[in-house]
Amino acid sequence: MNAKLQPTGSAYFISRQHTIAERHTLSILVANEPGVLARVIGLFSGRGYNIESLTVSETEHEAHVSRITVVTKGTPEVLEQIKAQLDRLVPVHKVVDLSVRARELGQDGPVEREVALIKIAGRGELRAEALRLADAFNAKVVDATVEHFMFELTGKVSKVDQFIAVLRPLGLVEICRTGPASMNRGAQGM
Template sequence: MAALKIKKGATSHSAYDLRSHFSDVIERHTLAVIVENEPGVLARVIGLFSGRGYNIESLTVAEIDHEGHRSRITIVTSGTPQVIVQIKAQLGRIVPVHEVHDLTVEGASVERELALLKVRGQGDHRVEALRLADIFRASVVDSTLESFVFEITGTPEKIDAFADLMRPLGLQEVARTGVAALARGEVAHG
């Protein structure tokens, strides 16, 4: 009897398809999690991430419905597609969690962040810092003879770019709020 000449992993329809269907590409996802506004909920959500070694790049939390006692947790995290699916599934199993939305895959969304940047400088550095702030539409919210505090709102990438340009001009401190995000269009997410 002749041996079958089947090439390993030749087709996805083959019984002998031994290719890995798991991607090792790291993706950045923004998750909106609607939770009951009660003590310990945030700790449970964060515990899920830390207990499994998942990283949180940004975290924002605020009450969105006073009467309904609901809060919105916006989490920016990174991982392989399989890890992101696992995170969403595990978040959905936490009892005070009402909804989990992956804004990255559910369609277009808007992300914004607020940052305060303290820049020390004199002379030409001071003038250049003000010029760049104008280009980036950053506001001066505090000024002394030695420093400025700028307020900037925009995408995380915009804030990163502004901070990178301020670094050689005397950037001293940065405070960021974390990402706030909403789906675009008529889809209502908490």
């Protein structure tokens, strides 16, 4: 018996392939009309695919085009299936897997930036330490009282994660993150 063929409980042997799920960033250009986001997200949820992050914004007002950036995990086969199903939706103009495109261009990945608002409550030395850390991470103070600070931080997802981790013991109250906005390097568009 072939070592790759495993009995499955049926009369036939089926080759099992175990592929590790990878994180991918998909960029989807869509018509900016009511219900499009619900249809795109419904495709993911209806098939049991998880969305780790989602950002949406109109990119071309005159053309009524929006860009949806979805970060998801899946095997290459599953991600190809997702892209093919997205391409079949009428309001979808284009689907690009930015992670795959970056590899094709010989790059580590797409350029990703995230914006986060982080609220810290504290007094005395905790306030001073929070300000020192904010300065080290180039975070801006966007709101402050004698009892709290609200910082704005823009950067790689890992930078935002690190900033949140070091602020947690200083009185972290609330976090609001946009999720990554992503583009590939180079002169070409999507």
